[in-house]
Amino acid sequence: MLLSIEDVSTGYGKAQVLKNISLNLKKGEIVALIGANGAGKTTTLRCIMGMIKPWEGSIKFNDQKIDSLPPYEIVARGISYCPEGRDIFANLSVYENLKVGGYLIRDQNKFKSSLNWIYELFPILKDRCNQIAGSLSGGEQQMLAIGRSLMSKPSLLFLDEPSLGLAPVVVENIFNTIQQINAEGTSILLVEQNVTLALDIAERAYVLEKGEIRLSGECKELSQSEYVKNSYLGIA
Amino acid sequence: MLLYLLQQLINALAYGSILGLLAVGYTMIYGILGLINFAHGEIFMIGAFSCYLFVTIFNLPWFTAAFLAITASVISGLALERIAYRPCIKKGGSVLAIFIISFAASIFLRYLFMMFFTDERRAFPIPPFFEKMYFVGGIVVGLRDIIIFITTILIMLIITYFIKYSKFGIAMRAVSYDKKTANFMGINSTLIIKIAFIIGSMLAGISGLEYGLSFGIVNPGMGFNPGLTGFIAAVLGGIGNVPGAMIAGFIVGIGEVLFVAILPSIYSPLRPLFVWILLFFILFLKPTGLFRPNVKFDGGWGE
Numbered sequence A: 001m002l003l004s005i006e007d008v009s010t011g012y013g014k015a016q017v018l019k020n021i022s023l024n025l026k027k028g029e030i031v032a033l034i035g036a037n038g039a040g041k042t043t044t045l046r047c048i049m050g051m052i053k054p055w056e057g058s059i060k061f062n063d064q065k066i067d068s069l070p071p072y073e074i075v076a077r078g079i080s081y082c083p084e085g086r087d088i089f090a091n092l093s094v095y096e097n098l099k100v101g102g103y104l105i106r107d108q109n110k111f112k113s114s115l116n117w118i119y120e121l122f123p124i125l126k127d128r129c130n131q132i133a134g135s136l137s138g139g140e141q142q143m144l145a146i147g148r149s150l151m152s153k154p155s156l157l158f159l160d161e162p163s164l165g166l167a168p169v170v171v172e173n174i175f176n177t178i179q180q181i182n183a184e185g186t187s188i189l190l191v192e193q194n195v196t197l198a199l200d201i202a203e204r205a206y207v208l209e210k211g212e213i214r215l216s217g218e219c220k221e222l223s224q225s226e227y228v229k230n231s232y233l234g235i236a
Numbered sequence B: 001m002l003l004y005l006l007q008q009l010i011n012a013l014a015y016g017s018i019l020g021l022l023a024v025g026y027t028m029i030y031g032i033l034g035l036i037n038f039a040h041g042e043i044f045m046i047g048a049f050s051c052y053l054f055v056t057i058f059n060l061p062w063f064t065a066a067f068l069a070i071t072a073s074v075i076s077g078l079a080l081e082r083i084a085y086r087p088c089i090k091k092g093g094s095v096l097a098i099f100i101i102s103f104a105a106s107i108f109l110r111y112l113f114m115m116f117f118t119d120e121r122r123a124f125p126i127p128p129f130f131e132k133m134y135f136v137g138g139i140v141v142g143l144r145d146i147i148i149f150i151t152t153i154l155i156m157l158i159i160t161y162f163i164k165y166s167k168f169g170i171a172m173r174a175v176s177y178d179k180k181t182a183n184f185m186g187i188n189s190t191l192i193i194k195i196a197f198i199i200g201s202m203l204a205g206i207s208g209l210e211y212g213l214s215f216g217i218v219n220p221g222m223g224f225n226p227g228l229t230g231f232i233a234a235v236l237g238g239i240g241n242v243p244g245a246m247i248a249g250f251i252v253g254i255g256e257v258l259f260v261a262i263l264p265s266i267y268s269p270l271r272p273l274f275v276w277i278l279l280f281f282i283l284f285l286k287p288t289g290l291f292r293p294n295v296k297f298d299g300g301w302g303e
Helices: A041-048 A069-078 A094-101 A108-121 A125-129 A138-152 A168-183 A195-201 A219-225 A226-234 B002-034 B040-056 B063-089 B095-117 B142-163 B167-178 B179-184 B188-217 B220-236 B243-262 B265-285
Strands: A005-010 A013-026 A032-034 A056-061 A079-082 A158-160 A187-192 A203-207 A213-218 B133-136 B139-142
Touching: A005 A041, A013 A032, A013 A041, A013 A056, A013 A213, A032 A168, A032 A195, A041 A158, A041 A187, A069 A079, A069 B179, A079 A138, A094 A138, A094 B139, A094 B167, A108 A125, A108 A138, A108 A168, A125 A138, A125 A226, A125 B002, A138 A158, A168 A187, A168 A195, A187 A195, A195 A219, A195 B220, A203 A219, A213 A219, A213 A226, A219 B179, B002 B040, B002 B139, B002 B142, B002 B167, B002 B188, B002 B220, B002 B243, B040 B063, B040 B095, B040 B188, B040 B220, B063 B095, B063 B188, B095 B142, B095 B220, B133 B243, B139 B142, B142 B167, B142 B188, B167 B179, B167 B188, B179 B188, B220 B243, B220 B265
Parallel strands: A032 A187, A032 A203, A079 A158, A158 A187
Antiparallel strands: A005 A013, A005 A056, A203 A213, B133 B139
């Protein structure tokens, strides 16, 4: 198992958000985490990233416990998080954003190879490398956010709502690239509200409801299940 | 009249340098922590006053004393971060709590020095080398003013280069814009905060030395007015914007000196008021300061 979460509960202050979440991810997989607004999807990712500590339960990455580490240690171990709402550094240039993404890379050659990889995945970023990131279009900002989180060459990438607020044709483009990134060896945990899209691209999925895992399984089966059809796909 | 103004302008360059260096520390620390470090004026005082102590009490050569004084400023800045601010931020202290702590730290440091040394004004030791004067076409230019100005410009160029191109500089701007996301990039923000305090306090120490050289007087209460004025310059420069703070420091410094120079002398006591009026008018016209702020305005104070 690349990532395994067992019985994790956590929350903010005294407000519990997650209740006994268990989730795992094998090397090379795309796993989707779906659920409505406020179900706890982003909280799950933040908890794995070390932004909030689990109250109970354990989180293991490559069979090592990571649940007491600070975020920068977790990034150093090979997990990268592409935040929701494409929180790019709007005050920095495109290149500087990517440089921050590669903050932990010491070797200049490795940095350059990462940078070239990102520019191959998203050629538009190369054209705009000196532009201030805040001036990019929504789709370009999302590409930059993904590119930035890939700079560290993570073995596991968390994508938080990559389709949010983007035009369908841009979403398609980005999701094609996500599949390409996965094919090149990065495992992905995808958080999506667009369930059709998520079930389409992922192999397995977990359905999160009110902080608990309601359902899990192969995407093919889940998309046939009456419950998912009714609640998430809008097919009666 | 023109000659007089030119003379005042030359005099203002040193004062502008002092404020510019002070403003950089405020803006860096505010940008990264969302914290107005009101004790910054005392870090400035420690730079000047400890140089005086090292020279007069320990009889050290001036440059050794100046180096140790800057070190003393840096150590005080780091101690301030470690002892006063970090515990409060870690426990999720409110902006107001941190604000009050910074006032308390300012008052504590000032009165600590007053307790030991009294607030008596003392002559700052100035090496004879600095005393040289040049007369250029009716204008007097002191060598110390030239040295202060050139040193400041050099330091500012180095800092600007550091902020613009170095890995830590870029990381600093990223943390300043969005600390949470910067953490996800593998940046250890505690380290970045320390670096900001080191640089900010170092510049405040240098600024204190420049003040001593330029005005020739030091006392434990000396940090209060330049501290506030430096803070105003930081706001004018667009908070979090380091080159902006430097330029605004010069604008405020030159403005203040010219205010006194141009108006009849009965208005001179209003000198401290001038900067607040300037702040009021500039913020009235441009609420984010003269230059682009380097922080994300999300309606709150950030995380």
